[in-house]
Amino acid sequence: MPSTVVLEKKKQQVAELADRLKGSCAGVVVDYKGINVEDDTKLRKELREAGVVYTVVKNSVLKRAAENVGLEIDSTVVEGTTAVATSESDYVAAARILNKYAETNNNFTIKTGYLDGKVIANEEVVALAKLPSREALLAQIASVVVEPIACIARAVNALEEKGGAQAVAQEAPAEAPAEEATEAPAEESAE
Structure with missing residues (x-):
């Protein structure tokens, strides 16, 4: 049986992640297995410079936090190693940076994402990543x-x-007057 201290700590983690999910406009959930320390450091630096908050989370904490904010995530999302990247103002930054990294690292995969409180599939995250930046x-x-x-x-x-x-007005040709009809009407023969 978990102690009350551990339960309180987990409740606090769930509440903090729920607040972060609620306060962000977009986010991406990834499976980060196979990433080495050097690459992880570079990735975190790039995300931080773009204003994206990136943290490794326990699957149970992510599941409860998502439920608290009304995000219905698939059970396959909360399996394996999991990290969450959230952005308060840039809809594309997290998706663009993480997708670029996933394209060059086979073990690093995008699980899912969300936009304005709605869950999107990993294919939609990839499509979002291909959009130009806000600037x-x-x-x-x-x-x-x-x-x-x-x-x-x-x-x-x-x-x-x-x-x-x-x-310009002097160069423009003057309009020619309409020509009058010069032909006389044909006479009718009286036969």
Whole structure:
């Protein structure tokens, strides 16, 4: 029978992980077996720099914490070695970094993930990882917004180089008056 101290410690771990899951917009659960210390250190550093919190967790703690926040995870997720990466503001960072690592290390696999309180399959985590970063998406949106303004500026600049709107108006041909019909109507024969 576990002591009350051990039970209290586990309850605290469950509550802390549940708060972390609830406070994050996205997360990824991985099986980290086969990772050496050097690679683990590099991976943790990259995740930390991206604002992702990465911790190894006991399967029972993950299962209870997920239940507490309403995430229904498959029983296969809480088997083997398990680590959780969560991000409070970046939907893509954890998935991108962990997927990149999983592609180069056969023993390291993505189990599942979640977005805004909904569990997603590992295939969806991989698809999420392929999305550009938030900064890249904002740059793309900015270029779409700025392009029409840049076109107008280039057109105005071209007009200015030609001597302004008056020079362009002088170069344009005047409209020719509509030609009048010159043929007379055919006479009807009276036979």
